[in-house]
Amino acid sequence: MANYDKVKILVVGDSGVGKTSAAHLMVYGNPLQKPSWTVGVALEVKLHEFKGGTPAQKSYFIEFWDVGGSSAHRNSRPVFYHGVNGIILVHDLSNRKSKANLNKWLIEIFTPVDPSGSSTLEPSSVEFDPEQFMGSSHPPILVVGTKLDNYSGNGTVEEGSLPTRTPTPRPSSIAQECGAEEIFLNCLDPKSLAPGSTASVKLTRFFDRVIDRRFHKENPSGLYDRRKLYPTSTNNRMFQGM
Secondary structure: OOOOOEEEEEEEOOOOOOHHHHHHHHHHOOOOOOOOOOOOEEEEEEEEEEOOOOOOOEEEEEEEEEEOOOHHHHHHHHHHOOOOOEEEEEEEOOOHHHHHOHHHHHHHHHOOEOOOOOEOOOHHHEOOOHHHHOOOOOOOEEEEEEOHHHOOOOOOOOOOOOOOOOOOOOOOHHHHHHOOEEEEOOOOOHHHHOOOOHHHHHHHHHHHHHHHHHHOOOOOOOOOOHHHHOOOOOOOOOEOOO
């Protein structure tokens, strides 16, 4: 196997939103026939052509770290968050709560950990501050809304029937607050990421941003210090009741 440079992208979101199916579609270009619950983390790898079709084109491996979303495993997840270069936040378009919880996932990822690997703070004790994620100081973020085939326009699934024309979902507030792009997928339909489609172009652009930030910007490591986003200082304005 060729020795390509690689980047690490976290795929996170509530349990059951379709993270594994979305990652499979991104890597293989076809639907996952029998998705299963992820316990711990599942790893997928894709070969990506950075700046494809230009003189700067180069091949890189992209590692997708599909992290299990069960709340029962929250305290054991921080071990997977080290050395992250990019983040894909996944929510279910038919489940409004899963979209509202995306800010909690960002807080969990960047909350400092103690030497044992456990988070030093409960995500509920930290106020989400979108300004922390603006600009080039944070890992590039992509927001993905799944189950477009079940989207009825009001955040619910209509049992046994679908609209004749699927309404276009509104961009999520967290994507706007973090300056991130957002795509909407039907993970059962490979056309959702067909070459040249809006979603495919945005996804390619996101991969290029992750690689560019990792290997071609001022920070040569491309890694992120979780303490700089959510420091443990009790004087920090982002902590409540402390």
